[in-house]
Amino acid sequence: MAHSTVPRSRAEAATRKATAKGPADRRRAPGRPGKVSLRLRFKRDRTLILMTLPAVLLLLLFNYIPILGNVVAFQDYDPYLSDNGFIAMLQSPWVGFEQFQRIFADSAFWHAVQNTFVLFFLQLVLFFPIPILLALLINSLIRPRVRAVAQAIMYLPHFFSWVLVVTVFQQVFGGAGIIAQTLAQHGHGGFDVMTDPEIFKYLVTLQSVWKDAGWGIIVFLAALSSVPNDLYEAAAMDGANRWRRIWHITLPALRPVIALLLVLRVGDALTVGFEQLLLQRQAVGPDASEVLDTYVWWNGIRNQDFSYAAAAGLVKGVVGLSLVLVANKVAHLMGEQGVYKK
Amino acid sequence: MTPNSVSTPSRRSFLASTAVVTAAVAGGMPLLAACGGGQEGRKEGTTSGKDAAKILPAFAAQSVVTPDLPAKNGSTAGFTKAIAPADLKTSVAKKLGSGGRLTVMAPFWGTPPAGSNPYYQAMNKAIGVEVTWQNQDGVTYDQKLGAVLASSDIPDVVVVPAWNLTGRIPSAINAKFADLGPYLSGDKVKDYPNLAAVPTDAWQRAIFGGQLRAIPMPASNVTNIAPFYRKDLFDKKGYSLPKSPDEFLAWAKEATDAKSKVWACDDMKWSAFNFFGALSGGDKALWWNLEDGKLINRIETDQYLEALEWTRKLYAAHVVHPDAISGKAGGDAGNRFTAGQCLVYNQDLSAWYGKTSEQRTQKNDFEMGAFDIFGPDGGDPTLWAVQPASIFTFVSKKASKQQIKDLLAVANFCAAPFGTTERMLTMYGVEGADYDLKKGLPVKSTQGVNEVNGAFDYTGDPAPFTAYTDLPDITRSIVEWQQRMGAFTKKSSFYGLTITEPTRWANLADDFEQLEDDVVRGRKKISDVQQAVSDWKSKGGDELRDWYKKLLDDNGSAAK
Numbered sequence: 001m002a003h004s005t006v007p008r009s010r011a012e013a014a015t016r017k018a019t020a021k022g023p024a025d026r027r028r029a030p031g032r033p034g035k036v037s038l039r040l041r042f043k044r045d046r047t048l049i050l051m052t053l054p055a056v057l058l059l060l061l062f063n064y065i066p067i068l069g070n071v072v073a074f075q076d077y078d079p080y081l082s083d084n085g086f087i088a089m090l091q092s093p094w095v096g097f098e099q100f101q102r103i104f105a106d107s108a109f110w111h112a113v114q115n116t117f118v119l120f121f122l123q124l125v126l127f128f129p130i131p132i133l134l135a136l137l138i139n140s141l142i143r144p145r146v147r148a149v150a151q152a153i154m155y156l157p158h159f160f161s162w163v164l165v166v167t168v169f170q171q172v173f174g175g176a177g178i179i180a181q182t183l184a185q186h187g188h189g190g191f192d193v194m195t196d197p198e199i200f201k202y203l204v205t206l207q208s209v210w211k212d213a214g215w216g217i218i219v220f221l222a223a224l225s226s227v228p229n230d231l232y233e234a235a236a237m238d239g240a241n242r243w244r245r246i247w248h249i250t251l252p253a254l255r256p257v258i259a260l261l262l263v264l265r266v267g268d269a270l271t272v273g274f275e276q277l278l279l280q281r282q283a284v285g286p287d288a289s290e291v292l293d294t295y296v297w298w299n300g301i302r303n304q305d306f307s308y309a310a311a312a313g314l315v316k317g318v319v320g321l322s323l324v325l326v327a328n329k330v331a332h333l334m335g336e337q338g339v340y341k342k
Numbered sequence: 343m344t345p346n347s348v349s350t351p352s353r354r355s356f357l358a359s360t361a362v363v364t365a366a367v368a369g370g371m372p373l374l375a376a377c378g379g380g381q382e383g384r385k386e387g388t389t390s391g392k393d394a395a396k397i398l399p400a401f402a403a404q405s406v407v408t409p410d411l412p413a414k415n416g417s418t419a420g421f422t423k424a425i426a427p428a429d430l431k432t433s434v435a436k437k438l439g440s441g442g443r444l445t446v447m448a449p450f451w452g453t454p455p456a457g458s459n460p461y462y463q464a465m466n467k468a469i470g471v472e473v474t475w476q477n478q479d480g481v482t483y484d485q486k487l488g489a490v491l492a493s494s495d496i497p498d499v500v501v502v503p504a505w506n507l508t509g510r511i512p513s514a515i516n517a518k519f520a521d522l523g524p525y526l527s528g529d530k531v532k533d534y535p536n537l538a539a540v541p542t543d544a545w546q547r548a549i550f551g552g553q554l555r556a557i558p559m560p561a562s563n564v565t566n567i568a569p570f571y572r573k574d575l576f577d578k579k580g581y582s583l584p585k586s587p588d589e590f591l592a593w594a595k596e597a598t599d600a601k602s603k604v605w606a607c608d609d610m611k612w613s614a615f616n617f618f619g620a621l622s623g624g625d626k627a628l629w630w631n632l633e634d635g636k637l638i639n640r641i642e643t644d645q646y647l648e649a650l651e652w653t654r655k656l657y658a659a660h661v662v663h664p665d666a667i668s669g670k671a672g673g674d675a676g677n678r679f680t681a682g683q684c685l686v687y688n689q690d691l692s693a694w695y696g697k698t699s700e701q702r703t704q705k706n707d708f709e710m711g712a713f714d715i716f717g718p719d720g721g722d723p724t725l726w727a728v729q730p731a732s733i734f735t736f737v738s739k740k741a742s743k744q745q746i747k748d749l750l751a752v753a754n755f756c757a758a759p760f761g762t763t764e765r766m767l768t769m770y771g772v773e774g775a776d777y778d779l780k781k782g783l784p785v786k787s788t789q790g791v792n793e794v795n796g797a798f799d800y801t802g803d804p805a806p807f808t809a810y811t812d813l814p815d816i817t818r819s820i821v822e823w824q825q826r827m828g829a830f831t832k833k834s835s836f837y838g839l840t841i842t843e844p845t846r847w848a849n850l851a852d853d854f855e856q857l858e859d860d861v862v863r864g865r866k867k868i869s870d871v872q873q874a875v876s877d878w879k880s881k882g883g884d885e886l887r888d889w890y891k892k893l894l895d896d897n898g899s900a901a902k
Contacts, residue, residue, distance in 0.1 A: 078845070079492040080510070080517035083740065086494075166671050174672065175664020176603060176683065184600045190660065195667040197865060282669025285865040286856060303852050304488045304510040 073099055073311035079304075092307075099311035109312060111287065112295040115201075119272040119291060122205045128265065130209055131216030132258065136250065138217060139224045154214025162275040165211050169203075170194055194280070197288035204276060223257040224250065259336035267324030267339075270316050292316045388627075388841045389549045390897045397523045397554045398546065399531035404539035406431050407761035409807065411821045415828025416563040416727065417806075420821035421760045424783050424811035433536055433762040438751035439470025440744055446473055446735075447490065448501035449480035450796050461771035461793040468767055469755045471748045475797055481670055487511060491518055498741050499749050501800045502556075504547075504625050504732040509849050512842045516551030519736035523554040525750060534750055536757035536764075541805050544731035547840050557753045558731030559799075562806045563837075564828040565622075565725050566732075568712035569613045570679065570693065571686045576711075583713045586720030587617050587652050594661035597685055606661040608675040608687035611862055614649035616715045619724035621646075624732065626843065626851070627836035630890050631726075637835065637887050637894070641854055641875050648718065650871065653862040667863055680708070694820055695810045700791050702813075712823055715830075725831045730838060735801045753802030760809045768798055769809070785812045835894055844889065847882045854878075 042049070069089070076095050081088040103109050134154060141147040157165070171177050175192035183191045193203060231249050240248065274293045281289045290298070292312065300309025324339070331338030389397075411420030454477035455461070466473055476497055478486045484506040490496055491514040502515065524530070531538045537557070544560035571583070581597060584590035594606030615623060621640035622628040629640045640646050656662050663684040665672030679687045680701050694712060701708035717723040735753065737746050758764030766784070770777040776790030786794065810817045857874055860866040875883075 078510075078513075080514045083518070084494045085492065167673075170665065170668060170672060175667065176605075180600075180664070181603060189600055192664050192667075194672075195664070195863070279671045280668065282859065283667060283671055285860045285863065287860070287865065301489050302485050302509070303849050304492065304514070305849055306492070 070310060070314050072307050073314045075307055077307040077310070079306060095307075099307050100315070102308060103312050103315065108286070108290065109295060112290045112292050115288070116270055116272055116291040119201055119204065120269045122201055123208060123272060124265065126202075126205050127209050127213065128262070130213045132220055132254065134213060135217040135220035135224060136246065138221060139250075151214075151217075154217065156214070157211045158215035160211065162211075162279060165207055166276065166279045169207060173203075195283045197284040200280070200284045200288045204273060204280070207276060208273065219257060219261065220254060223254050227253040256336055259331050259334065259338065263324065263327040263331050263339050266327035267320060269323050270320050386551075386842045386844045387893060388836075388839045388897060389552050390546070390839055393552075394546060394549055397527045397549065398542055399526045399538060399540075399554075400529050401542050402532065402535065402538040404433075404535065404759055404804075406433070406759045409760075411818065413562075413806070415825045416831060417821050417824035417828050418562045418808045419806070420817050421807060421809035422811065422814035422817045425761050425766075426782055427766070427779070429761075430763045430766055431761055432764070433758040434755055434764055437468075437470035438534075438754060439748050440751075441470055441472070442744055442748045443472040443474065444499055444745060444748055444752070445476060445497040446499040446501065446797075446801065447476040447478060447497040448797060448800055449483040449503060449506075450477035451480040452795055453792065455793040455795075459793045460775045461790075462797070464767060464772045465755075465798055468764070469752050471752055473752060473798075477797065480796075484508060484511075488514075491515075496738050496740075498738050498745055499735060499801070500738070501733060501735050504729060504734070507626070509852055510845055512550070513845050513848070515555065515736060516553075516842060518739055519550070519555050520739045520741060520746060521553040521555060522548075522557070522737065522746065522750075525746060526554055534754035534757075536754045536759070536804065537750070537802065539759065539804060540757060541730070543838055546838055547729055547731040548734060549840055551842055556734035556736050557749075557802050559733040559735075559803045560731050560806050561728070561733075562824055562828075563727040563730050563833075564824045564831055565616055565715070565728055566690050566692075567612045567616065567688050568691045568694065568823065569610070569686060569688045569715065570697075570710050570712050572679065572682065573709040573711040574707055575682060575685055577709075584716075586716050587614075587718060589720065591652075591655060591659065591661075594656060594686075595659055598659075598661045600660070603683055605663040605684045606686060607656065608663050608678060608684045609653075609666045609862075610656055610662070610686070610688060611649070611653045611858060613688040613715070614653045615646070616723060616725060618645045618649040618652065618718050619726075620649050621834055622726040622728055625729050627839060627841040627890075628726065628729065628834050629851075630836055630887075631834040632894065637891050639883065639887070641851070641871070641878065645718075647868055647871060650858055650861050651868055654864060654868075657863055669859070679710075691820055691823070695813060695816050696795075698813060698816055699786055699810075703788050703791065711819070714823070715827060723827075723830050725827055727831050727833045727837050733800050749801070752798070756798050756802035757804050759804045760807055765804075770794060783812050836890070839897070841890075841893065843886065847886045847889075850878060850882050850886065 036044075072089060072092065074094060074096060075089070075092040076098075077089065077092045079085050079088050081091045138147060138150055138154075141150060160168075173179060173193040175195065177194075180191040183189070193199060196203075227249060232245055235245050235249060270292050272291050272293075274297070277289050277291055277294050278297065281294065283289075286294075286298075293316075296309045296313045296316070299305045299312065328338040328340065407421060407425065409419035410422045411417075413419040454475075457475060462473070462475065480503075483503065487500075487502065487506055488509065488511065490500070491511065496518060500519070502511070507515070526534070526537065540558065541560055544558040545554070548554055548556040548558040550556065576583070579597070581593065584593045597606040598604065620643060621631055623640060630637050631640075657667070663675075663678050665678065666675060666684075675684070675687050676689060676693060676697060678684045680697055691712070694710065698708065698710060715723045715725065735749070737749050741749075755764050756768050758768065770784045770786060771790050771794040773779065773784075775787070776794050777784045777786045779785075808817050808820050810820075854871075854874065857866060857871055861868060861871055
C-alpha cells in the first residue's frame with residue numbers, strides 16, 4: 001500500500017520520466033519565439049496523451065487511490081465495525097501517532113528492519129552482478145542454437161512458483177534431502193542447510209539467484225545488442241584483447257542501464273521477498289526470517305492488527321521513497337541519467 | 343513480541359471509547375456477561391445458564407441404531423457393523439432445500455477434489471441446494487480467514503474451527519455472521535429433527551456474542567490428538583511401546599536410523615502437552631483453570647514448560663524427522679508417516695481410519711495404532727477435556743432468509759444419524775464411484791477416499807460417533823482408546839463455554855505458538871518463554887485473569 005509511492009517497475013519509472021520532462025520543455029520555451037500555449041501543446045501531443053491514458057488510469061486505480069487507505073495507520077481500525085470496510089474506516093477512532101509509537105517500541109520491528117537491510121545488501125553484492133556476468137557470457141556465444149538453449153535454461157526457473165523452488169531446495173539441501181542422505185550413508189550425519197538460522201540469509205539469496213538471475217539478463221542483453229560491432233572491430237584492429245574490449249566498450253555501454261537498475265533496486269531495497277520468506281518462516285523462526293513485508297503481513301493479516309500493520313507499511317514506504325531519491329541523486333552526481341531528471 | 347505491547351494511558355483511553363469497554367475497565371458494572379439473547383450490542387464475555395436456555399434449541403433424542411459400543415467417559419459411540427442398504431432408514435422425509443445456491447468456505451486437510459465431483463453433485467441433489475465449495479488448506483486456514491473476514495465480500499457460509507478463533511476473529515464472527523436463533527431456538531429446531539438431536543452442550547458452544555450463530559460439529563471431549571505409531575514396523579523390528587517420556591526418548595534414539603531415512607518421530611509437541619498434563623491449548627478459554635482460588639493460565643504452568651523441554655530434547659537428539667523442522671514447507675507429516683520415514687506422529691484421531699483406509703488400497707499389511715498417553719513419570723496421565731464442539735459453521739449476515747434455511751437443510755441432512763440413507767451418502771458417497779459393496783460392506787475406492795473427505799462433514803453432524811464399518815477393528819480401537827483416556831480426563835474451569843475476550847487483549851497471546859516452535863527447535867530457550875510470560879502478565883495478562891475471574895464468579899463453571 002504505502003509502498004506504491006516508490007516506482008515498482010520500469011514502466012512506472014518511465015511514466016514518471018516522461019511527465020518530469022514537461023517543466024524542462026517549458027523552461028526552454030522562452031528561448032523560442034512565442035510560447036506554445038497549453039492548448040496547442042495538448043493538440044500536438046494528444047495522441048501520446050491518449051496512449052498513456054490507460055496506464056495512468058490503472059496507476060490511479062491500483063496505486064494512488066489505495067494510498068488513501070493509509071489513514072488507518074492513524075486510527076484504531078476495526079474492519080468489523082461495519083459490513084463495508086470503507087465505512088468502518090470512517091467509524092474507527094483516531095489515535096494519532098499511537099501505532100507508530102507502538103511500532104518503534106517493538107523489538108520485533110527493529111529485528112525485521114535489520115533482517116531486511118542485511119538481505120538487501122547481500123542480494124546487492126551477491127545477486128546484482130550475476131545477471132551482468134551471465135549476459136556477457138551469453139553474448140559471447142556465437143551459435144544461435146546454443147545461445148537459445150542456454151537462455152531458455154536460465155529463464156526457466158523464473159516461471160517456477162516459490163513453493164516449488166523451496167520444495168526443490170528442501171529435497172536437495174534439507175535434512176532428509178539428497179545431499180544429507182548421501183553424506184549420511186558415508187558417515188557424515190547432520191547436514192541440513194534449510195533449517196540453520198545462521199546461514200539462512202545466504203540460502204535465500206542463493207534461491208533468488210537460482211530463480212531470477214537468468215531472467216535478469218534480458219535487459220542487459222538488450223543493451224549489449226545495441227553496441228555497434230564496428231567498435232569491437234576497430235578495437236581489435238588497434239590490438240585490444242578480449243578483456244580490454246569488455247572494459248572499454250562493453251561495460252561503458254552497459255553503464256547507464258546498470259545505473260538505472262541500481263537506482264531502481266535501491267528504491268526496492270525494503271522489498272526483499274515475501275512468499276519465499278514466509279514459506280520458510282517455520283524452518284528458521286521469525287528471528288532469522290522476518291522482514292518488513294512479512295512483519296506487516298503477520299500483524300495485519302494473521303493477527304488482524306490492521307492499523308499497526310498499516311503504520312509499519314507506511315514507515316517502509318517513506319524510507320523506500322527517501323532511498324530512491326538519494327540513489328537518484330547519487331546517479332546524477334556520477335553523471336548518469338538515473339530514474340528521472342528535474 | 344505481542345502487538346498490544348504498549349499499554350499507555352492514551353491507548354487505554356481510545357480503546358475505552360465504546361461503552362462496553364468502559365464498563366469493563368471501570369469495573370463498576372457487571373460484565374454484561376449474561377445478557378439475554380437477541381441483543382446486538384454485546385460483544386464480549388459469554389452466555390450460560392438461564393440466558394443460554396432461552397436461545398438453545400430443544401433437545402429431542404433420536405435412535406435409529408443402538409451402538410455396539412455405547413459412549414462412556416466422554417467417548418464417541420461406536421458402530422462396527424454396516425447396515426445393509428435395504429435396512430437403512432430415512433431421516434429427512436422431504437427435501438428441505440429450495441434449490442438455491444450457497445458458497446461455503448471451509449478448511450480442507452488433504453488435496454481438495456474437483457468442485458463438480460460425483461459426491462458433491464449427489465449430495466447437492468439429495469439436499470436440494472447447490473453448494474459450491476471453497477476448500478482452503480486447513481493447516482494455514484487462520485491466515486486465509488483473517489483476510490476473508492476483513493473484506494466486505496465474504497462467502498455465504500464459512501466454517502471456522504475453534505483453534506482458529508485467535509486475535510480479532512471472534513469479534514469478526516460476532517460482527518459478520520447471522521443469528522440462527524430465530525430458526526433454531528427452543529422448539530423451532532423441530533423443523534430440523536436431526537439438528538434437534540445434536541447434544542445441548544454442543545449447541546452451548548455455538549453461542550457467540552449472545553446469539554446462537556453457528557451449527558456446531560459435536561465432538562468427544564476426550565483429547566483428539568493421539569500419538570500414532572506404525573504397528574507393522576514396530577512388530578517387524580520387535581519394538582515395544584514406550585511407557586513414559588524417558589522411555590520414549592530412549593526408544594527414539596535407538597529407532598532412528600538417518601542412513602536408511604528413518605526417524606523415530608515427527609513433531610511431538612501436541613502429545614507432549616498431554617504427556618505432561620499441560621492445560622488444553624485448543625481453545626483460549628480452556629487455557630485457564632481455577633487452582634486454589636486463583637485462575638492460572640497454561641503458559642504459567644510447569645507442565646507447559648516441561649512439555650516444551652521434553653520436545654526440545656527430541657529435536658536435539660535428532661530423532662525428529664528433519665523436514666518437520668520446516669513446518670509446512672517441509673511437507674506433510676502424515677505422508678512421512680505412511681512412507682515409513684517416521685515411526686510415530688501425532689494427529690487427530692480420525693487419521694487412524696483415514697490413513698489406514700488410504701494405505702490399504704495399496705499396501706495390504708499397513709497397520710497403525712495409537713499408544714496410550716502416559717504421565718510424566720510413566721503413570722496415569724492428567725488429561726484436560728477439549729470442547730464438546732470445535733468446528734462451527736456460520737452464515738453471513740448478508741445471506742437471505744432462504745439461504746439460511748438452505749444451510750439448515752444442508753446441516754440437517756449431514757446430521758442424520760448412523761443407519762440412515764442420508765448418513766450413508768454423507769459418509770461414503772456414490773456407490774460405484776466412491777465406494778463398492780464387498781460382502782455387504784461399503785468399501786471406499788481411491789476416488790472415494792479423495793472425494794468423501796471433510797466438506798459436508800463439517801456443516802452438520804449428529805452426536806459424536808465413530809462408525810467405520812469397513813474397518814470395524816479400528817472403530818473399536820478408537821472408541822476404546824477414547825474411553826481409556828476419558829477416564830483420566832478432567833474439565834477445566836471454562837469447559838463448555840464459548841467466550842469472546844475483549845479485543846484489547848485479543849492479540850496478547852498470539853505469539854506463544856511461534857515461541858513454542860522456536861523453543862522446541864532449539865532456536866530459543868525456556869527462559870525466553872518465561873520472559874514472554876512475564877511480559878504477557880504485565881501487558882494485560884493479569885488484567886485478563888481478573889476479567890476471566892469475574893466471568894467465572896458471575897457465570898459459574900460448567901466443569902464438575
